[in-house]
Amino acid sequence: MLNFELQNPVKIHFGEGQIAQLRKEVPRDANVLMLYGGGSIKRNGVYEQVKEALGNRNVIEFGGIPANPEYSKLLEALEVIKSENIDFLLAVGGGSVIDGTKFLASAALFKGDTPWDILEKRRPTKVGMPFGTVLTLPATGSEMNSGAVISRKETGQKLGMGGPGLFPKFSILDPTVIRSIPQRQIANGITDAFTHVLEQYMTYPVGADLQDRIAESILNSLIETGPKVLADQTDYKAAANFMWCCTMALNGLIQKGVPSDWAIHAMGHELTALYGIDHARTLAIIAPRHYQHYIDIKEEKLAQYAERVWNITEGSSREKAEKAIEKTEAFFQSLDIPTHLSDYTDQYAGTAEKVRTALEDRGWVALGERQNVKPDDVQVIVEKSY
Amino acid sequence: MLNFELQNPVKIHFGEGQIAQLRKEVPRDANVLMLYGGGSIKRNGVYEQVKEALGNRNVIEFGGIPANPEYSKLLEALEVIKSENIDFLLAVGGGSVIDGTKFLASAALFKGDTPWDILEKRRPTKVGMPFGTVLTLPATGSEMNSGAVISRKETGQKLGMGGPGLFPKFSILDPTVIRSIPQRQIANGITDAFTHVLEQYMTYPVGADLQDRIAESILNSLIETGPKVLADQTDYKAAANFMWCCTMALNGLIQKGVPSDWAIHAMGHELTALYGIDHARTLAIIAPRHYQHYIDIKEEKLAQYAERVWNITEGSSREKAEKAIEKTEAFFQSLDIPTHLSDYTDQYAGTAEKVRTALEDRGWVALGERQNVKPDDVQVIVEKSY
Numbered sequence: 001m002l003n004f005e006l007q008n009p010v011k012i013h014f015g016e017g018q019i020a021q022l023r024k025e026v027p028r029d030a031n032v033l034m035l036y037g038g039g040s041i042k043r044n045g046v047y048e049q050v051k052e053a054l055g056n057r058n059v060i061e062f063g064g065i066p067a068n069p070e071y072s073k074l075l076e077a078l079e080v081i082k083s084e085n086i087d088f089l090l091a092v093g094g095g096s097v098i099d100g101t102k103f104l105a106s107a108a109l110f111k112g113d114t115p116w117d118i119l120e121k122r123r124p125t126k127v128g129m130p131f132g133t134v135l136t137l138p139a140t141g142s143e144m145n146s147g148a149v150i151s152r153k154e155t156g157q158k159l160g161m162g163g164p165g166l167f168p169k170f171s172i173l174d175p176t177v178i179r180s181i182p183q184r185q186i187a188n189g190i191t192d193a194f195t196h197v198l199e200q201y202m203t204y205p206v207g208a209d210l211q212d213r214i215a216e217s218i219l220n221s222l223i224e225t226g227p228k229v230l231a232d233q234t235d236y237k238a239a240a241n242f243m244w245c246c247t248m249a250l251n252g253l254i255q256k257g258v259p260s261d262w263a264i265h266a267m268g269h270e271l272t273a274l275y276g277i278d279h280a281r282t283l284a285i286i287a288p289r290h291y292q293h294y295i296d297i298k299e300e301k302l303a304q305y306a307e308r309v310w311n312i313t314e315g316s317s318r319e320k321a322e323k324a325i326e327k328t329e330a331f332f333q334s335l336d337i338p339t340h341l342s343d344y345t346d347q348y349a350g351t352a353e354k355v356r357t358a359l360e361d362r363g364w365v366a367l368g369e370r371q372n373v374k375p376d377d378v379q380v381i382v383e384k385s386y
Numbered sequence: 387m388l389n390f391e392l393q394n395p396v397k398i399h400f401g402e403g404q405i406a407q408l409r410k411e412v413p414r415d416a417n418v419l420m421l422y423g424g425g426s427i428k429r430n431g432v433y434e435q436v437k438e439a440l441g442n443r444n445v446i447e448f449g450g451i452p453a454n455p456e457y458s459k460l461l462e463a464l465e466v467i468k469s470e471n472i473d474f475l476l477a478v479g480g481g482s483v484i485d486g487t488k489f490l491a492s493a494a495l496f497k498g499d500t501p502w503d504i505l506e507k508r509r510p511t512k513v514g515m516p517f518g519t520v521l522t523l524p525a526t527g528s529e530m531n532s533g534a535v536i537s538r539k540e541t542g543q544k545l546g547m548g549g550p551g552l553f554p555k556f557s558i559l560d561p562t563v564i565r566s567i568p569q570r571q572i573a574n575g576i577t578d579a580f581t582h583v584l585e586q587y588m589t590y591p592v593g594a595d596l597q598d599r600i601a602e603s604i605l606n607s608l609i610e611t612g613p614k615v616l617a618d619q620t621d622y623k624a625a626a627n628f629m630w631c632c633t634m635a636l637n638g639l640i641q642k643g644v645p646s647d648w649a650i651h652a653m654g655h656e657l658t659a660l661y662g663i664d665h666a667r668t669l670a671i672i673a674p675r676h677y678q679h680y681i682d683i684k685e686e687k688l689a690q691y692a693e694r695v696w697n698i699t700e701g702s703s704r705e706k707a708e709k710a711i712e713k714t715e716a717f718f719q720s721l722d723i724p725t726h727l728s729d730y731t732d733q734y735a736g737t738a739e740k741v742r743t744a745l746e747d748r749g750w751v752a753l754g755e756r757q758n759v760k761p762d763d764v765q766v767i768v769e770k771s772y
Binding site: 001002003004005006007008009010011012013014015016017018175207208209210211213214216217218220221224225237240241244245248256257 | 398
């Protein structure tokens, strides 16, 4: 097991009816900016519950934060924060709204020249404006971690940020919100959470037995609960498990003491930038090819995964690893997530070179748990994903 | 899944050499009271590492905190805290030293008549004196939770306390401390952590699939790693897994969203009070009989445990449950932990009545996940444990 530091102070309120906890969690005298996305919260009852719980607090609303939260839109919200003396942010949405809110929590107190420096110059946020979240779309885990990814159309950039000042003060997870999520987004959430776990697990053994088992627990639970949620969105038990799995997949716990990969995400981000493919779907396109490409160095963990997650007990270690990759791809497909780039665009020729060039242009960051994912590897992996 | 609230702000530093983190974690201008137990830290190198990391801070030492931390001894430490203007506590020890330190963190700021009220009148501690811990004996999980159990010889009481003000600011977990722990205490730690998980898991199903699997992960890891640690205390991987299992067993995560039992602990505490039997060993005495007594209402979870933890796939649900209880008892015995009261004392006659009476005299608290453990049940369970 590698040495690690762990601290996660987020307060979670989990369960039906918990949106009412806003009443005690948001300071009574706060000037609140309530942030949300495309307005689905106005159709599914969440908006009314939030407004009712906030009571007579001073609340200004800022809607329209898009998927892949866009810098220029967030700058508009930053203006509101300043002009209206906002001192508390409330994200009501999925990972994009929460990530956008994290950017604002940092930018509101940022002393540098331009808030873009937070992303481009990788300035960790030690203190941010306090904020809470009401999660409406389980997937990214942003509700219980201190990281965010922000996009900037103008420059084609999609950059990460984070720091101990960006943990939500609280997050409210009410599984009944899942009833009104489109099936496509539920499937994306399952795939996103599943791949989050894989990125932190499918590396090489370091004897972190408990972390491995907890990672496998999340994978097993997603395999069990995912199809149930898709079959019946009113199945509260399944929805609750799905929601908690997504949070636990990326709240930092399973990455402690182990190496992590994250190369699938790096390649996937480029497919989103090029073709606008949903983030989770890019992961399903890349992951099987990535694991096939690195089967030599990941064989031991792939075989362990085969046994403990897919109950593959026959065959050699290599055969188990191969079968596990097949099972993984088949699982994504069973969720109605196509796993080849050509399922999403006819214009896929040349994508491998484009992804390679894009990553090189950004200044190549060492990828993979052994930092051995090189430009040539990326090109091969993406090309095989056509 | 039941509704739940989760917040655990403890910062963990895990790994070899991490005691040096005291240098940055303890405030530079603090007046520190360093608390420890019988002095083993002076023989195993921990004392020197702690003192070196604390540098030239103002540190007063208070040693001699016994197992089952004793109120009268802690009152002596409380005097030192007041007379020396102590403003930071550092526990260097196992669960007893940490629990004692939690009592002091609460008592130092307590406004009531007598600090015993914190325990007897069950006053939750909202704000305590800040404290950190250096864990020297994995077992109780106290290093990452906000609860404590304090004993008072004078009255024969052993009472719990807690509250959000009693989370350590930080805890340092260096698995190399395990090299010098007596085998008996390692076996106790494995048994204690194993039973902590069982108390939160062996109830009835509520569809909390992920929590169940994480609980099973800890059990599986303890079964795998426990014998390895006992066979070779210098096996760092095994020691690290053992240590992290103990923390994860009682840091609050697996109890969220599920019912919990804790009747085994209630009965076990009385055996410690009566005969001075090590806490963990009392759990190993009671647990098999408790599960046998409640096999009807716990059968479903016992059978799940049989399958997922002990790989018992043959037989009816009842047969699996029976075998799982046998396996559990055999596991404790394999750690050289005798599982009958008569292994510890010849004077066991009448114990069942004494335990029943003691629990009744304390004002019967509803025990068990269905609050259906009655005085008659306790008497039967303890009698069968002879």
